[in-house]
Amino acid sequence: MSTIEAAPVPAQMxxxxxxxxxxxxxxxxxxxxxxxxxFFVILAVFAAWIAPYDPNxxxxxxxxxxxxxxxxxxxxxxxxxxxxxxxxxxxxxLAAGLVSVTVAVLIGLPFGLVAGYFGGVTDMVISRVADAxxxxxxxxxxxxxxxxxGPSLQNAMIAIGISAIPVFVRVARAxxxxxxxxxxxxxxxxxxxxxxxxxxxxxxxxxxAPTIVQATLTMAIAVLAEASLAFLGLGQLPPAxxxxxxxxxxxxxxxEAPWMALFPGLAIIALVIGFNLIGDGLNSALNPRx
Amino acid sequence: xxxxxxxRLAVLLPTLLLVSxxxxxxxxxxxxxxxxxxxxxxxxxEVIEFLRQKYRFNEPIxxxxxxxxxxxxxxxFGTSVRTxxxxxxxxxxxxxxxxxxxxxxxLVALLVGLPIGIIAALGRGTPLDYGASxxxxxxLSIPHFWLGIMLILxxxxxxxxxxAGGFVPPxxxxxxxxxxxxxxxxxxxxxxxxxxxxxxxxxxxxxMKQDYVRTARAKGVREHTIVLRHALPNALxxxxxxxxxxxxxxxxxxxxxxxxxxxxxxxxxxxDGVFSRDYAVVQAVVLCTAAVFLLMSLxxxxxxxxxxxxLRS
Numbered sequence: 001m002s003t004i005e006a007a008p009v010p011a012q013m014x015x016x017x018x019x020x021x022x023x024x025x026x027x028x029x030x031x032x033x034x035x036x037x038x039f040f041v042i043l044a045v046f047a048a049w050i051a052p053y054d055p056n057x058x059x060x061x062x063x064x065x066x067x068x069x070x071x072x073x074x075x076x077x078x079x080x081x082x083x084x085x086x087x088x089x090x091x092x093x094l095a096a097g098l099v100s101v102t103v104a105v106l107i108g109l110p111f112g113l114v115a116g117y118f119g120g121v122t123d124m125v126i127s128r129v130a131d132a133x134x135x136x137x138x139x140x141x142x143x144x145x146x147x148x149x150g151p152s153l154q155n156a157m158i159a160i161g162i163s164a165i166p167v168f169v170r171v172a173r174a175x176x177x178x179x180x181x182x183x184x185x186x187x188x189x190x191x192x193x194x195x196x197x198x199x200x201x202x203x204x205x206x207x208x209a210p211t212i213v214q215a216t217l218t219m220a221i222a223v224l225a226e227a228s229l230a231f232l233g234l235g236q237l238p239p240a241x242x243x244x245x246x247x248x249x250x251x252x253x254x255x256e257a258p259w260m261a262l263f264p265g266l267a268i269i270a271l272v273i274g275f276n277l278i279g280d281g282l283n284s285a286l287n288p289r290x
Numbered sequence: 291x292x293x294x295x296x297x298r299l300a301v302l303l304p305t306l307l308l309v310s311x312x313x314x315x316x317x318x319x320x321x322x323x324x325x326x327x328x329x330x331x332x333x334x335x336e337v338i339e340f341l342r343q344k345y346r347f348n349e350p351i352x353x354x355x356x357x358x359x360x361x362x363x364x365x366x367f368g369t370s371v372r373t374x375x376x377x378x379x380x381x382x383x384x385x386x387x388x389x390x391x392x393x394x395x396x397l398v399a400l401l402v403g404l405p406i407g408i409i410a411a412l413g414r415g416t417p418l419d420y421g422a423s424x425x426x427x428x429x430l431s432i433p434h435f436w437l438g439i440m441l442i443l444x445x446x447x448x449x450x451x452x453x454a455g456g457f458v459p460p461x462x463x464x465x466x467x468x469x470x471x472x473x474x475x476x477x478x479x480x481x482x483x484x485x486x487x488x489x490x491x492x493x494x495x496x497x498m499k500q501d502y503v504r505t506a507r508a509k510g511v512r513e514h515t516i517v518l519r520h521a522l523p524n525a526l527x528x529x530x531x532x533x534x535x536x537x538x539x540x541x542x543x544x545x546x547x548x549x550x551x552x553x554x555x556x557x558x559x560x561x562d563g564v565f566s567r568d569y570a571v572v573q574a575v576v577l578c579t580a581a582v583f584l585l586m587s588l589x590x591x592x593x594x595x596x597x598x599x600x601l602r603s
Contacts, residue, residue: 136309143560231435232564247435272431
């Protein structure tokens, strides 16, 4: 009994946590990705102070003005400052990434844990439902859900979140299956710990690392999906700025004002690259096998 | 092999049934009277009453699902409120266009992803490898629709070399058909090429570490023969599986690409359905995409076993 108590899992996790953070800080991709995300978070939080103009204020004498000293990214079809709209658009994209992935993790992770831990019929039912959700390609499902829920940023986030649930069920289930073969789980059971205590105290800490990696990579996909939905008119409603919706409008003025399409697109790419780099860095730091 | 097929089919059918339940459930997300919502912009009381009778909206939900599923099994996907055509007919008409786009995109992905993956693996740690990693990152991070817009800006608006959009059926002119599909296939293929490149690189690095490569080297076999005859065929086995699964993803990716280039395929059909609140069309496309995706994963499993001699017995 004392040997079991001498090596409690949370202590191991704390030690592992410190070394993983050290490994993470040595990953250049994680550092670059982290810097990119930090930059966008600052833009989103302090948009009102950073943006040079009101993003929705039209300037009728500067319609579709090319980039110049007053408007670094030019202006759009209503004379609104593209730079200010790109800065404010960060809020919708970051919110979509964070909220939708949080929804997906909060629902997918517990189901994955339960499926992997209990096995049997519970696992079969949960896995089949996850398979069915996975069979509908991510974007098609998100578009369909957003179409039925109605166009709004909130509904786009729900649609993307639901579409991402099965990925987290899969990851959590697979890791739980591995963890459950470990001796310390058998020891915890022998100690008489209940299912909830084992799941939250022993299994969950070990499933968190791969879930965090997956969550970061899924944020990249969620940002792309939100931009896609907004491009189709299923995301943030105008006149509130959103990168995808800006691209949709820009398409009509491609010959006259290409800057309207260039800058929101570059912003999407930079944010997605940021999440992908952090995800890759976390993967290397937390999963040394890769 | 027969057992494998039967076992996979036994999983596929219930999954498809669950997908159909979810797609049916989408209707229930609509606020208010479903008959009114399904009628779209149509406010004709006769149409609304017809829909209410057809789908028996007054009956309990399981009965409604049963009726909906029975019609589906008989190929009745409903009628589009926008075009007034049977949705089944529309699907048959649109699917070949999207499949052509997906096949051409896969070709682009293979032609770009395979060589870059092999070169990156062989030159691991060199600038070439870093260049390939950058390509992989860019391919995963650039939105299809933005790449499409930029290509239109360059090749159509500025250079005037290619049409900005539109589709020429191959029955009309094969050459013009291919020209109209060139930019869309490039756009859709780039993302898949990036994924393909990452997998080929990983698989080739693994393959080059194997004993048979060392033996071949010891026997004095030339390096390019080792790469092309020994390592590559083994590295390609997981890539075939990936390619098959990616084909299903390409059908989904086609949604935005078709929208940008105005190609009248499956993707454009779903977007038009969304815009005109033609919900039955959206349901049909989701269901068909899921069915194709499940079928492709079955093909991927079978191909994996067929290509891997160790698993064949």
